[in-house]
Amino acid sequence: MIDQIVGGNWKFIVFLSVFFTVVACKHEIPQPLISSGGIDPGNGNTLPCDSDSVYFNMQILPFLIANCAQSGCHDVASHQDGVTIVSYQSLMNSNIIDVGDSTDGDFIETIENNDPNDRMPPPPAPRLSDEQILLIKTWIAQGAQNLNCDGGCDTSSVTFNAVIKPIIQNKCQGCHQGSSPGGGVNLSNYTGIRGSAIDGSLLGSVEHNSGWSAMPKNGNKMPDCDIAKIRIWVDAGSPNN
Numbered sequence: 229m230i231d232q233i234v235g236g237n238w239k240f241i242v243f244l245s246v247f248f249t250v251v252a253c254k255h256e257i258p259q260p261l262i263s264s265g266g267i268d269p270g271n272g273n274t275l276p277c278d279s280d281s282v283y284f285n286m287q288i289l290p291f292l293i294a295n296c297a298q299s300g301c302h303d304v305a306s307h308q309d310g311v312t313i314v315s316y317q318s319l320m321n322s323n324i325i326d327v328g329d330s331t332d333g334d335f336i337e338t339i340e341n342n343d344p345n346d347r348m349p350p351p352p353a354p355r356l357s358d359e360q361i362l363l364i365k366t367w368i369a370q371g372a373q374n375l376n377c378d379g380g381c382d383t384s385s386v387t388f389n390a391v392i393k394p395i396i397q398n399k400c401q402g403c404h405q406g407s408s409p410g411g412g413v414n415l416s417n418y419t420g421i422r423g424s425a426i427d428g429s430l431l432g433s434v435e436h437n438s439g440w441s442a443m444p445k446n447g448n449k450m451p452d453c454d455i456a457k458i459r460i461w462v463d464a465g466s467p468n469n
Contacts, residue, residue, distance in 0.1 A: 275377055275378065276377060276378055276379075276380075277377035277378065277379040277380075278377065281370065281375055281377075282363060282366050282367040282370055282375075283375050283376065283377055284316050284367060284372075284373070284374055284375065285316065285374070285376065286376075286377070286379070286451070287363060287367075287398075288360075288363060288364060288367055289315070289316065289447075290398050290399040290444060290447065290450075291356070291360055291397075291398040291399065291402060292313050292319070293313070293314060293402075293444055293446055293447040294398070294399055294400060294401065294402025294403055294444055294447070295349045295353065295356060295402035296313045296348065296349060296402075297312075297313050297314050297446045297447065298402075298403065298445075298446070301349070301350075302314075303446050304318075310322065311324060314446060314447070316374045320372070324338075325368060325372050326368070327368065327371060327372045328368070328369065328371060328372075329368070329369075330364075330365035330366070330368040330369040331365075333368070335364075336364070336365065336368070339355075339356050339361055339364070340361065349402070352406050352407055352408065353402070353405075353406060354405065354406060357397075360398075379453075380453075381452075381453035381456065383453075383456055383457055383460055386457045386460045386461050386464075387461075387467075387469045388418065388421075388461065388466075388467060388468055388469050389468075389469065391457050391461070392421070392457065392458060392461050393418075393421075395450075395454050395457065395458065396415050396421055399444050399447075399450060399454070400415050400443060400444060401415055401416055403444075403445060404416070404420075410445070411441065413429070418468050421466075422466045422468070425461070425462045425466040426466065428440075430458065430462065431455075431458060431459060431462055434449075434450050434454075434455050434458060435455060436449055
């Protein structure tokens with residue numbers, strides 16, 4: 229009797245055997261390998277950041293907007309000398325980058341120029357820092373690519389000197405320094421930054437809250453990770469650590 233049941237259902241038994249084998253092995257299908265940094269062309273997901281690569285939108289655009297994309301200079305409305313610096317595409321369309329050659333090109337010449345009449349940003353704004361210029365040169369030497377990455381958000385140790393100060397330097401100081409800082413707010417030192425933290429203007433501006441002037445001016449809102457770090461520092465009492 230048993231032999232007859234088995235014999236009559238052998239096709240069904242084989243089907244179940246194949247089905248469960250496929251399900252059990254489904255997770256073993258190999259995934260395509262992709263390089264670190266940049267964009268995965270297969271599905272558009274951002275990949276982990278590569279410490280050897282320069283990411284324009286994350287590392288360079290913020291301080292270019294703060295130092296160059298101002299009214300009367302290189303914002304959309306002014307576009308002095310036909311140059312607009314508000315995005316990757318606008319900068320590249322301005323034809324001032326000699327891709328691959330970090331020693332040449334109009335852009336490098338103007339930011340390194342020691343003549344105050346020809347230098348960008350023009351006085352009284354200070355010259356870009358050596359670190360910023362080196363970062364731009366490295367980006368150009370790497371092909372001036374528009375790479376993106378997911379850098380994660382490490383908020384385990386938020387200190388003023390290691391975390392907050394670099395954020396302010398790269399994304400705010402272009403407007404808020406020197407003898408005539410934007411809005412009368414000087415963020416070139418700890419005292420000025422702490423003052424803005426205490427009166428609420430720092431968080432109010434970077435979070436684009438109602439009643440505050442949205443910062444960075446003429447640029448996109450800061451990444452959520454940067455804002456979270458500023459909030460943590462402010463909530464801790466804005467220490468000079």
